[in-house]
Amino acid sequence: xxxxxxxxxxxxxxxxxxxTLRCHQTENHRYMYWYRQDPGHGLxxxxxxxxxxxxxxxxxxxxYSVSRSKTEDFLLTLESATSSQTSVYFCAIxxxxxxPLHFGNGTRLTVT
Amino acid sequence: GNSVTQMEGxxxxxxxxxxxxxxxxxxxxxxxxxxxxxYPGEGLQLLLKATKADDKGSNKGFEATYRKETTSFHLEKGxxxxxxxxxxFCALSDGGSxxxxxxxxxxxxxxxx
Numbered sequence: 001x002x003x004x005x006x007x008x009x010x011x012x013x014x015x016x017x018x019x020t021l022r023c024h025q026t027e028n029h030r031y032m033y034w035y036r037q038d039p040g041h042g043l044x045x046x047x048x049x050x051x052x053x054x055x056x057x058x059x060x061x062x063x064y065s066v067s068r069s070k071t072e073d074f075l076l077t078l079e080s081a082t083s084s085q086t087s088v089y090f091c092a093i094x095x096x097x098x099x100p101l102h103f104g105n106g107t108r109l110t111v112t
Numbered sequence: 113g114n115s116v117t118q119m120e121g122x123x124x125x126x127x128x129x130x131x132x133x134x135x136x137x138x139x140x141x142x143x144x145x146x147x148x149x150x151y152p153g154e155g156l157q158l159l160l161k162a163t164k165a166d167d168k169g170s171n172k173g174f175e176a177t178y179r180k181e182t183t184s185f186h187l188e189k190g191x192x193x194x195x196x197x198x199x200x201f202c203a204l205s206d207g208g209s210x211x212x213x214x215x216x217x218x219x220x221x222x223x224x225x
Contacts, residue, residue, distance in 0.1 A: 045213070105154050
């Protein structure tokens with residue numbers, strides 16, 4: 001299994017509070033991704049990174065920011081959480097664009 | 113834009129039954145096609161892939177053939193097991209951009225003993 005660790009695994013937070021989710025990889029893969037999974041929507045890309053300090057937006061990036069200061073870590077921040085951001089968040093990595101993704105086990109976030 | 117359409121679930125089968133999960137796609141160019149599987153409480157895992165027309169991907173008894181003429185990539189297994197119970201996602205990738213990886217909405221499969 002690819003070495004991907006997401007933390008925390010579960011979090012409950014209140015509307016308006018900031019939240020940071022962490023993804024750590026031990027595979028030295030160049031590409032890292034944040035997806036959210038919601039019933040009926042499959043997985044939707046939030047942001048991705050193609051190298052240290054190189055990031056770009058996905059299809060549902062509003063309300064989210066990311067940072068990648070080291071190859072192995074990719075952080076997702078909700079600056080001011082809203083109830084619509086209640087979801088399961090998955091980090092993924094890949095060696096190259098178009099290569100299969102390897103996923104972490106997810107973070108279940110509940111915004112009350 | 114690209115899109116992936118999967119058959120609606122949930123699908124419930126008895127052990128040893130034949131499985132088909134339909135997947136059709138819309139894409140420009142010549143995408144790669146994937147099936148991912150998600151077991152409860154886990155992330156998605158690559159099950160199989162095909163990168164060009166008429167390729168057949170296979171793994172763990174599952175198969176899918178890339179049909180360009182019908183823009184389909186249906187997942188099949190001849191004899192399912194209880195351990196195959198999971199959510200299955202069809203996906204396509206144009207390869208040119210991270211935004212070009214598109215997932216279907218997933219199909220929940222439950223196999224009863």
